[in-house]
Each structure stands twice: as structure tokens, then as C-alpha cells.
Amino acid sequence: MTIQNSPPIVQVQNIKKVYPGGVEALNDISLDFPTGKLTTLLGPSGCGKTTLLKIIAGLLQPSSGRVLVDGKPVSEPGPERAFVFQDFALMPWATILRNVGFGLELAGVDRAKREEIAAKYINTVGLKGFELKYPHELSGGMRQRVGLARALAVNAKVLLMDEPFSAVDEQTRRKFQEDMLELVAKENKTFIFVTHSIEEAVYVSDRIVLLHRRPSRVSEIIEPKISRNVDPEAIRRQPEYLDAVENIWQSLKKFLD
Ligand SMILES: Nc1ncnc2c1ncn2[C@@H]1O[C@H](COP(=O)(O)OP(=O)(O)O)[C@@H](O)[C@H]1O
Ligand SMILES: [Mg+2]
Structure with a gap:
């Protein structure tokens, strides 16, 4: 099941990352990020989300594998990718x-x-x-x-956002999440978003990539079927929203000891 009706703008191919000192952060990640959608990387703290985002940004080199933007390999920051820091x-x-x-x-x-x-x-x-x-x-x-x-x-065509709302209070955070939906609808950009909040991921995402804990692998890709053409608060009460939150929790729970 896929919503990739437009060609992917960012392709991550067989990325591995071992930090000096031997910490294996990412183990063979391959992902396509479709144009004009918001994809979220979701996983426990320390699973390598920031590492993957920095590799896509060109701020960090992978140990192996490559990142393509519009079909061309990239290894440094470029104007078509912008990073929003935590x-x-x-x-x-x-x-x-x-x-x-x-x-x-x-x-x-x-x-x-x-x-x-x-x-x-x-x-x-x-x-x-x-x-x-x-x-x-x-x-x-x-x-x-x-x-x-x-x-x-x-x-930039691609916006890389690393837990952009983590440093703000809960009310501001909810308002931001609503604003994100508007931005994604209005600006035809590809958003790659990182969070460790299940609710936030389900609220803002067209697609959610669940990452297994370190060394990180893609464990599941979820496309919440949520109707966005309702008032923002109503989204949080939709059965589809609540089901997605519960399903993701059940998946993530398996990684806990
Ligand atoms: N510069 C670094 N040197 C060594 N290990 C690092 C470095 N940066 C991150 N790590 C380790 O890599 C793993 C993934 O980190 P990170 O990508 O920041 O995870 P996340 O963003 O999902 O919390 C963690 O175990 C972290 O301690
Ligand atoms: Mg991080």
C-alpha cells in the first residue's frame, strides 16, 4: 500500500552509520520520501533519528550507502534542503x-x-x-x-525538521501541529519530520516510518487514513486517528524490554 503517486524527491539507499568509537546508529536504512508530503521518522530516543536527518541534510557522512535528491547523489548541504533545528x-x-x-x-x-x-x-x-x-x-x-x-x-524543496516542537509548551505545540497541516497543504514541499511523540506523528503525517531501536532499521511504514478537511480539533477525535495511535503504540511496545 503506497501513496507515492508523485516521484520521490529524496531517496535514502542502504544507509549505515557507525560513529567513531563503534556506536552503530543506523543499520541499512532504505527509504523514499515522496514529493509534497510530510513523512515522520518516529522511534525511541537514541534510535538514530537525528543521525539519519543529518545524513540527508549532508551535515554528516554515512559509513556506507547514499542519499539521492532528485536522482543525484548528495554528500554536502545544498539549497534544496533546509534544516530546522531543535x-x-x-x-x-x-x-x-x-x-x-x-x-x-x-x-x-x-x-x-x-x-x-x-x-x-x-x-x-x-x-x-x-x-x-x-x-x-x-x-x-x-x-x-x-x-x-x-x-x-x-x-528549499525539502524541509528537515528535528523535533521542532519539543522545546515548547503543550498548548503552543498543539497550535504548531495545526499550523503544520496548513503549511503542508499550502507550500508544495517535502517535509521530513522527526518526533518521538506518537500523537504528534499521527496528527501531522501523511506517512510514518517506525524505526527499530539502535542499530536502527525500518520496522514499519504507516499511512494514517485521516480526513484533514475537518476542524483541527476534530481530527484528534476521529476513530482513524485513535486507531493509528493505538496501533503504533502496540508496535513500539514490542521494542521495549
Ligand atoms: N557524534 C556522536 N558520536 C558517537 N555516538 C553518537 C554521536 N551522535 C549520536 N551518537 C549515538 O548514536 C545513537 C543515535 O543518536 P541520535 O541520532 O541522536 O538518536 P535520536 O535522534 O533518535 O535520539 C545514540 O546511541 C547516540 O548516543
Ligand atoms: Mg534526536
Whole structure:
């Protein structure tokens, strides 16, 4: 059963990763990430989710195997892939406008143009009016939105998001999850999302890849059949949502001692 009606933009082929010192993090991972969908990597802490995301980003080299983007092997970061870090990674001395436009600044886009683009994505993530504030003047949830706006501003086709909501409170997190559904529907991008929350994965994902604990292997791929054309809160009450949460829990439970 597959929803891959569009060609995969990212292909991970037979990736293994052994860290210096001998920690075997990933053991032969092969995955295709379809265009325009949100795929979540879900698994217990330490199972290698961040390792896999960094290899896709080109920030880390695999021990063997390869990553293809649009059919071409990649081994370093590129403008078609943007990484949203767990800890925001904002520049404290720069305004929100400059932080959001930073990727464009690195790419040599002139100031007027990058400020126009940055302002547009600041609006997209609901931070209109905060352009000239500094990161310390914003809450954790707002800083995370800045990180997301920065990733959207470079117009990468692939967004790599490592537990982007883990540092925010539960209410903010739920709001973010709703926003993610809107973003995925609106921006025709490929989202590769990491979380250890089953509920979050089922809520936001078109496809969920369950990773076995270290050395990580793909243990199951689940496509929740959830109707998204209802109000966001109603999604959490759908039988399909509740079934998917329960099924994934039963699968993950098998990995526990
Ligand atoms: N730089 C490193 N050197 C050695 N071991 C590492 C390094 N980074 C991660 N690991 C180990 O690799 C495994 C997978 O880590 P990670 O990818 O961060 O897992 P996750 O993101 O799923 O929590 C863990 O056992 C971790 O301790
Ligand atoms: Mg991690």
C-alpha cells in the first residue's frame, strides 16, 4: 500500500552509520520520501533519528550507502534542503527580519529583496509585527516559528525538521501541529519530520516510518487514513486517528524490554 503517486524527491539507499568509537546508529536504512508530503521518522530516543536527518541534510557522512535528491547523489548541504533545528539556532544580535532572511543573505540576495521575502514568511508563521524585535524578546514558541520562517524563506524543496516542537509548551505545540497541516497543504514541499511523540506523528503525517531501536532499521511504514478537511480539533477525535495511535503504540511496545 503506497501513496507515492508523485516521484520521490529524496531517496535514502542502504544507509549505515557507525560513529567513531563503534556506536552503530543506523543499520541499512532504505527509504523514499515522496514529493509534497510530510513523512515522520518516529522511534525511541537514541534510535538514530537525528543521525539519519543529518545524513540527508549532508551535515554528516554515512559509513556506507547514499542519499539521492532528485536522482543525484548528495554528500554536502545544498539549497534544496533546509534544516530546522531543535534549539532554534538564531543569531541573538540580529533582528527577527535579519534572522529569517539570513539564508538569503548567505546566498547573496540583495537587502530589499530578502527583507521582502523574510517579511512574507514572518507573516506566514504568524509573527507579523515582530520583524524588528530580537530573539530574546520572543517566547520559545515564537523563536521556533522564526526558525521555521527562516527555513521556508530559502525556498528549499525539502524541509528537515528535528523535533521542532519539543522545546515548547503543550498548548503552543498543539497550535504548531495545526499550523503544520496548513503549511503542508499550502507550500508544495517535502517535509521530513522527526518526533518521538506518537500523537504528534499521527496528527501531522501523511506517512510514518517506525524505526527499530539502535542499530536502527525500518520496522514499519504507516499511512494514517485521516480526513484533514475537518476542524483541527476534530481530527484528534476521529476513530482513524485513535486507531493509528493505538496501533503504533502496540508496535513500539514490542521494542521495549
Ligand atoms: N557524534 C556522536 N558520536 C558517537 N555516538 C553518537 C554521536 N551522535 C549520536 N551518537 C549515538 O548514536 C545513537 C543515535 O543518536 P541520535 O541520532 O541522536 O538518536 P535520536 O535522534 O533518535 O535520539 C545514540 O546511541 C547516540 O548516543
Ligand atoms: Mg534526536
